[in-house]
Amino acid sequence: MATNSLGQSLDPKASLKHVNPATSELERNGDPAVPVALSLPQRPLDPNAAPAQPRDPSLKASPEATAGGMADSGLIKYKIEYVGVESGSVFFEGRRTKLDASEEPPVFEYVEVRQSSQHVLSVTTNTSIEDIPKTDRGAGQPYINILSPAVAEALRCVVDYFPEIDFFPNVIRIPEPYSVFVFFEKELTEYRKRVETIAQESDSSCPNRWAAKHIGIVQQFVREQVQKAVDAERERHARGYATYDMLWLLFKPGSDVYVDVSNKGAHEPNVVRSAMNSLLYGANDITEDEVPVIRQHFVDRGRKWCKLRRKVRCYYFDGFTTQVPRHYSGLAMPDPLQYQRWNTDGAEFIHLTAPESGPLKICSCKNCEETIYQHAVTPKFKGYTSIGGLAREELTDHQYFLCDREVESFVFKTRSWELLDVDGFQEPSFDSAHFERLVMKPSTKEFIKNLTQMYMRESSRSSTREELAIKKITQVHKSPTLRKADTTWSADFVEGKGEGLTILLHGRPGVGKTYTAECIADYTERPLLSLTCSDIGVDPKDIEQNLLKWFKLAERWGAIILIDEADIYMEQRQVQDIERNHLVAGFLRALEYYKGILFLTTNRVGTFDEAFMSRIHVQIHYPEFQDEERDRLWGGFFEKLEEDRETTMRITQSAKDYVQSQELQSLKWNGREIRNSFQVAVALAEAQGHKDKQGRVLIKSDHIKATVQMSREFRDYLVKLHKGDMSKKASLMGHRYDAYGKETAGSEKY
Template sequence: MTVIESSPVTAARDAASKLVDLTMNGDDHSDIKPGMISDTKNLYQSKPDNRGRTTWVDTYPDDLEDPAENAETARYALLIRNSKCYDGRKKLQIDSIVIQSPLLKQVLGTVLKNYPGITPTLERLAFSAPFQPFVHRWKNLIEALEADHDPETKAHLELLHRVLEAELRDDLKARDDYILNGVITHSTIWMIFEPGTTVFANKDSQPCAAKFNNDRGLGNTRFTIWDFGGTANITKLTTFPLEYHPNLGKVKDKLIARGKVFEALSGYNYKSYQGIAIGDGPWGPVKYNMDSRIIIDTYAWNRFNPNKQVNLTTLTKSNKKAAVVDDSDDYDEYDEDEDDYDDDCYSKEDDIEDEGQVEGEKSAPAPLNDDQLLLCGASVKGYSLRNKKWLTFSIGSVKDIKWNEDAFDSLVLPEDHKELILALTESQVAHKETFDDVIQGKGKGMIMLLFGPPGVGKTLTAESVAESMKAPLYMMSAGDLGLDSSEVESSLSNVLEMATKWNAILLLDEADVFLEQRSAHDLERNKLVSIFLRILEYYEGILFLTSNRVDNIDAAFQSRIHISMQYNELSTSSRRHVWNNFLTASSKAKKHGFGDDELDKLADYKMNGREIKNVLKTAQLLASKKGAGLGYEHVKSVLAIEKRHVNNEKA
């Protein structure tokens, strides 16, 4: 056997030979350890066998040629690498070009400025076929060629132009011909998609624009233009450069106008929404037909949806180019007739921090210019207060809230009670930072307990306060929080954090399960109560608790409640007030058609507010069936069917 060594190391070789001899004799010399040879051993890939398999051998290949690039080739301004051509028109085609001239690299720094993936200052600057950067920037190259340069730079530029023109002549001619006729083929579609181009598409009937980065997507969003035969009209593609749009001026104005709405929705906004919203389902995006008040807040979205975060950049006067921010968290929605975009129509969602939104942020955001407004998304992130879901909302369906200015005045409560509730809630919002416990952040909230029989206005009180203060109302019940203790703790913590952040009025309806006295026999419920008490201790907002019974309230709760208010059964005068309110609200005219005598008769029926509303709704349906307006006779019929009896009590 022949042993080949990369260099002789006598001592090490002798030791290794001795070890082999000893081992072959069968002696156990495990205590003898040979020294490692301080050198390298080269192995080479063998030629493939008849199955294409290779292995590693120590025999130097005998079919290698010297590398083509050496000190001699380094003297040339350009290196042209050619490969065999099999299209039937020529023997060879250029595979790649290596730019070696420093003078040429300097000019290309201007010609290919800001072109993605190109760094002209590299020592080794190579371009591969089909030379997309030069096809896209051919006009720039011609302008550079016609500019004033020193003779050597001019010569190098002419050389590059001559080589590229010969290679790209057919492509450039075809591109110009396609554009002239407003068409393109699938194989040459890259010619009209220069990186940095503003592209246009429709998503869910919403026009969208974005910056094209490369053929792998727009920002972090993938898209697809399905294969097609022959030529296709450029403007019929699912995505095409905006400059080809037949109504370019109008569509740009529309996108800019929507961008201004998008910019106005930066930070935190409390709005009304009526339309389709997109959420997460077990198998992908799910559409919801919604009519709800919503909170638009991308920062809160990122806080409570860490796996679907939207990247945000604050705009300042010195950072206006940062206006567009990649929205990489959206679902990939696949449709056979549309491109594969994310839910925001592949646009890069641009949410701007408002002052105070992030701790330590002081400067106001710089306004967007028209180019930036053009790229703003067609949707925003937020939370539906009715559905209790984080969703993506279409900007066109976001509306201002129509406040009920009379809600608090129509509340059936003694005036001094109403004044106290409103004063406490308004003061809490205005001065919540002025009081603190011995432990920082503890006991800064305001908790009110409203108790009494059903249908007497407990829930309506919280709703009216929120409406009067123009604040969000977050309504929840014990069922919304779950029954498992860990689930309750997580859900409640999130809800309280959101309510605090948004200065929302929090209403926990029918909170008896949390308020009831703890016992030694129901350990699981005791755990829920303990969790609730502990988390409430650090709540900084306003909380209304409603209960139908307070006879057995836990003592620990009594010390945490700032004010308890009892609601009694509705008196005759209160019931008359409720009848009048509901009738006024249901009437399309400024005043309903019920007379004072009829209201007095209705007030004699002993009913709570919820029952009165249900009777009126049923009577309204009855009147509609008969094709008439709501009248006393319809209400009377419903009361008779339900066998409601007149109460003799007078208040």
């Protein structure tokens, strides 16, 4: 059964089948040149087969009965086990073969397994084999117990990866078909030839003096048991075929495989842990020509995965999550450390688990050291434990090959932590031209640009996680003078306070407050973290703690924070409203120590608590748009459509003239209303499908007029409902004064 990079068993239903005829010799040695993924289950019992007759355990094991005529029958034990069909546990053992007294240890014990529904409690140690119901017995999977210390040491010296077998107990259990001896036949044969001299040169106390003889006995046994079937199967492999019962031969533990775990055609790199018989589902072919390309893709992907995890910086993401597939497009911040603080799960590290391997050095003589231990293999995946891509600067190509495909990341658009597919990440693209399209007084625009220049320079430095940790440590040990020289100057005498930049944007809805924050984020090349009440909460006990968590994230990432419609947190405190007082006080405390750029927007500035006014560095008022500004907005939307849909849509001159007409300008639309109206007009034009000679959909004045009529009717309804327009109502309630600035509206051109 193939496993993932953590050594965990893979879905047995997901499989891929391919045999490369040109590499049968490599496969013979257990190193398939073409990675494949298959699994096979235990052969099911034939219910119609005659029950196997048990061997009398009182008889000494003979060469004919066990190893087909090999020498030294006294070196082989024989035993029968009876296993409960339902429980799977051994409830009765036949007596082992008695051996003649000899200084030479036994080589192995051959164990036949019989299955019975006999209840474990109804059988005693004195029960005779004949007492077990013969009609209720079937054959189980036999196995051998390696008893020779020399053979056990040989396995520990030549097997570099075989996690399903523990090579360190005194007795090593190896089930049929004895695949470890098949896969490592060449290595064991070379080992046996190398240690033949030890038998003649070592003294009687060296346990390895029996190595050559005992290895030969085991190899002969395995050969007579399975070699005929193995040779026949390898001949089939050379012709591009494989049989069901022998599929395990394709999968040497430690081989690289590509597995479609989800059974959707997306193959992922894995390492074979073990192989057993199982049904095959969704089998696919990977041709020999595709393998180098696929492998290099996974190596490159692993390099990218490590790069994303090592640096705290923002990327653009366009792709899917790796668990429940959801599509995201927009800025994302890979940050595994913070992900673990906010979530319990995460991406999988490379973690190939296996029992300890390597020789025990059962003999310390010089002969064994030179002949055996200097040639012992290094565990194949030594150093592959918990590789998460954070600490190491460079991995091997094979380690990159096995790296995970998901990156723990924060998605700014949804303000959620997600496991994102590494292939979806790309370099971010910030459009500073957005700031130039912002409808705002030139002097105000220039003021904001100058104010944020310093933060733009800071954001251009991306640090590795190690650099951030070193910076944090060195700041602690620096003198106060040097520490202050490295940070933004603050007029506050209390260190750590007032180092951020808090900007309040206030005005009626739809005049560009939120868009200003978005433009500044693009201009400074920083991500925008837009928070709402659902992110901060409304419980006074949680607000300060939640804000501090978001502030720390923003400082770590160099993000700009926008709290849209911040009225709920900044309203005037009342003596009788203790809950509101706590809410406002918590917000004020958190605000004091934030060190980044914070935008607050509101259309109800008149309700603010006066304590906030002294904590806001810059206040920018957005007056109502004049006709000139509205013309600029319409022109901007027209330009965007012509750029995006140049070959498929065209705005007629009648539509361009209509947006400057008195009929439309009398509505005094804000920016959001203009955007919504134009978007609806485009949808209507596409639905009607009127086209010019070039086949472009025409956007006419009628499409815009349709939205104008609905907007006028709705406004009339609201005026009658509130007995006046919204601006007058806001002024009467003390929320804002929209008439402010109209007196000087023409003094500065936009």
